[in-house]
Amino acid sequence: MTTDALVLDAAAQDLLFREARTANTFTDEPVTEEQVQAIYDLVKYGPTAFNQQPLRVVLVRSAEGRDRLVQHLADGNKAKTAAAPLVAILAADNEFHEELPTQFPHFPQAKDVFFAERSVREQSARLNGALQAAYFIIGVRAAGLAAGPMTGYDAEGINKEFFGDGEHSVLAVVNIGKPGEDAWFPRSPRLEYDQVVTTV
Amino acid sequence: MTTDALVLDAAAQDLLFREARTANTFTDEPVTEEQVQAIYDLVKYGPTAFNQQPLRVVLVRSAEGRDRLVQHLADGNKAKTAAAPLVAILAADNEFHEELPTQFPHFPQAKDVFFAERSVREQSARLNGALQAAYFIIGVRAAGLAAGPMTGYDAEGINKEFFGDGEHSVLAVVNIGKPGEDAWFPRSPRLEYDQVVTTV
Numbered sequence: 268m269t270t271d272a273l274v275l276d277a278a279a280q281d282l283l284f285r286e287a288r289t290a291n292t293f294t295d296e297p298v299t300e301e302q303v304q305a306i307y308d309l310v311k312y313g314p315t316a317f318n319q320q321p322l323r324v325v326l327v328r329s330a331e332g333r334d335r336l337v338q339h340l341a342d343g344n345k346a347k348t349a350a351a352p353l354v355a356i357l358a359a360d361n362e363f364h365e366e367l368p369t370q371f372p373h374f375p376q377a378k379d380v381f382f383a384e385r386s387v388r389e390q391s392a393r394l395n396g397a398l399q400a401a402y403f404i405i406g407v408r409a410a411g412l413a414a415g416p417m418t419g420y421d422a423e424g425i426n427k428e429f430f431g432d433g434e435h436s437v438l439a440v441v442n443i444g445k446p447g448e449d450a451w452f453p454r455s456p457r458l459e460y461d462q463v464v465t466t467v
Numbered sequence: 468m469t470t471d472a473l474v475l476d477a478a479a480q481d482l483l484f485r486e487a488r489t490a491n492t493f494t495d496e497p498v499t500e501e502q503v504q505a506i507y508d509l510v511k512y513g514p515t516a517f518n519q520q521p522l523r524v525v526l527v528r529s530a531e532g533r534d535r536l537v538q539h540l541a542d543g544n545k546a547k548t549a550a551a552p553l554v555a556i557l558a559a560d561n562e563f564h565e566e567l568p569t570q571f572p573h574f575p576q577a578k579d580v581f582f583a584e585r586s587v588r589e590q591s592a593r594l595n596g597a598l599q600a601a602y603f604i605i606g607v608r609a610a611g612l613a614a615g616p617m618t619g620y621d622a623e624g625i626n627k628e629f630f631g632d633g634e635h636s637v638l639a640v641v642n643i644g645k646p647g648e649d650a651w652f653p654r655s656p657r658l659e660y661d662q663v664v665t666t667v
Contacts, residue, residue, distance in 0.1 A: 272505035274611035279479035283605075284512040304660055305472035311657040312484040314604065316618045318655040324664045332667035366658065373652055394618070394638065397594050401601030404514065405483075411474035418516045418594070429667070438594065452573055455518040457511040458566065460504055464524045467532035467629070 283408050288451040290413035291347050293444030298353035298412060306406035313402035317381070318371045321363040321392035322399035322438075325356040325429050335428050336440070341419035344440075351415065351442035356425065357403060358435040359396030361389050393436065400438050407443055413450065415442035483608050488651040490613035491547050493644030498553035498612060506606035513602035517581070518571045521563040521592035522599035522638075525556040525629055535628050536640070541619035544640075551615065551642035556625065557603060558635040559596030561589050593636065600638050607643055613650065615642035 273280065281287075303326060315321070327336050336354060337345050348354055364382035368375040382388050400416075407414040416439045425437045473480065481487075503526060515521070527536050536554060537545050548554055564582035568575040582588050600616075607614040616639045625637045 272499075272502045273509060273609050275479055275482060275509075275609035276476070279475055280509055280609070282475060284509050284602075287512070289514045299472075302472045303664065307660050307664060309473060309475075309480055309484050311663075312487070313601065314489045314614075314616060316616075318657075320658050320663075322663065326664060326666040328666050335667075366662075370656055370658065372655060391618075394593070394597050397597030398601040398604075401513065401598040402484075402605075404598075405602075405605060409473050409475035409480070414514075416514060416516075418591075455572060456570055457518075458520050458570065460507050462566075463511075463520075463522065464503065464507060464526060466526040466528050467535075 282411070283405055287408045288413065288446070288454070290415045290442065290444070290446040290450040292447035292450045293351050293413070293442065294447045296352060296445045298443050302410050302412070303353075306403065306410050309409060310399070310402040310406035313399060315395040315398060316391060317367060317374075317377050319363050319367065319391065319395055320370060320399065321359045321361075321396040322403070323358050323360045323435060324403070325358070327354040327356065336425070339421045339424035339428060340417070340440070344417050344419050347415065348417070348440065348442055352444035353442075355403075355441045355443060356429055356437060357396070357400045357439045357441060358426075358430060358437045359392035360435055361385065361392050362434045363392055364388055389436070393438070396438050404441065407441070412443055413446040417441070482611070483605055487608045488613065488646070488654070490615045490642070490644070490646040490650040492647035492650045493551050493613070493642065494647045496552060496645045498643050502610050502612070503553075506603065506610050509609060510599070510602040510606035513599060515595040515598060516591060517567060517574075517577050519563045519567065519591065519595055520570060520599065521559045521561070521596040522603070523558045523560045523635060524603070525558070527554040527556065536625070539621045539624035539628060540617070540640070544617050544619050547615065548617070548640070548642055552644035553642075555603075555641045555643060556629055556637060557596070557600045557639045557641060558626075558630060558637045559592035560635055561585065561592050562634045563592055564588055589636065593638070596638050604641065607641070612643055613646040617641070
């Protein structure tokens with residue numbers, strides 16, 4: 268149902284939400300560096316608390332990198348990830364506060380006042396990194412591509428394999444490309460408005 | 468910079484990301500029930516793991532509800548929240564698994580196989596609820612409104628005040644309306660592509 272209560276045009280609604288689907292198969296068409304740069308240049312503007320921007324992205328392009336990733340995935344995610352044109356590992360940088368003096372210029376003390384404790388940073392990075400992961404998925408769709416986000420993996424294994432510094436926490440792994448044959452299941456239902464929204 | 472590498476039209480890019488800003492002041496124009504329904508009807512399609520949809524929304528419309536909320540906010544968030552046309556409390560339902568048999572019909576056993584443990588559900592609900600919180604912010608913008616998301620509050624206080632069941636965890640509080648006078652700070656910088664994205 269498209270509605271006059273939205274300003275966003277119907278084609279954009281379809282592209283980003285109504286027709287967009289999580290893809291499990293892809294064509295062989297490559298996803299270019301230019302496309303990923305355009306996605307980032309759009310979604311970097313999505314809001315985060317204190318403009319903390321904890322999201323970090325590892326693009327897995329080499330065959331060796333793909334092998335290193337696939338070994339840590341749940342069995343049901345291995346084949347489709349091995350075959351996807353591009354795979355992005357989305358992670359939260361738990362040391363994001365180092366960038367706050369430049370990234371949050373109207374209160375540069377935020378780094379020390381609010382984020383001196385690692386446990387506080389981890390919780391904040393996980394929440395805000397997840398917001399940015401969602402913006403990234405929307406950005407993939409904005410580029411006319413399909414995303415296949417997954418959380419079925421050994422998170423500690425991926426953290427060690429790709430971020431040896433102990434400072435990053437994987438949030439999701441996302442297959443990216445043009446949807447292939449039988450790319451998705453039938454759309455699952457969604458909760459009704461009254462199951463989700465209450466008013467006080 | 469708009470680019471040919473995106474399919475999403477330039478007006479939609481501006482509406483959702485490039486021109487959209489976090490608002491701190493609002494006009495008196497009300498946010499209608501129809502607008503919130505249209506926002507939900509769009510963003511409900513955003514993907515979550517196992518289609519778990521943990522996001523729950525409390526719309527704070529009454530003066531009494533506003534008072535109950537504002538007391539739990541950080542001082543810097545109180546005045547703007549008291550004055551916003553609409554405030555939405557976004558929370559994760561840690562008992563989302565009860566809905567999986569209907570919401571994830573191609574593997575209805577997911578409820579028991581993957582989500583029998585509360586700690587697993589909490590972690591999953593927080594991540595996927597944050598994805599949905601980001602979709603919701605995008606949806607507010609799609610309705611031509613400005614969002615003012617905040618995480619500066621006493622989370623335990625809000626959880627007890629609005630979700631007495633111990634089963635919900637607040638993720639963000641979002642002021643919503645048409646931007647008012649001096650609605651935002653100058654745009655803060657964003658991290659460069661090379662600071663965020665690496666390739667293996």
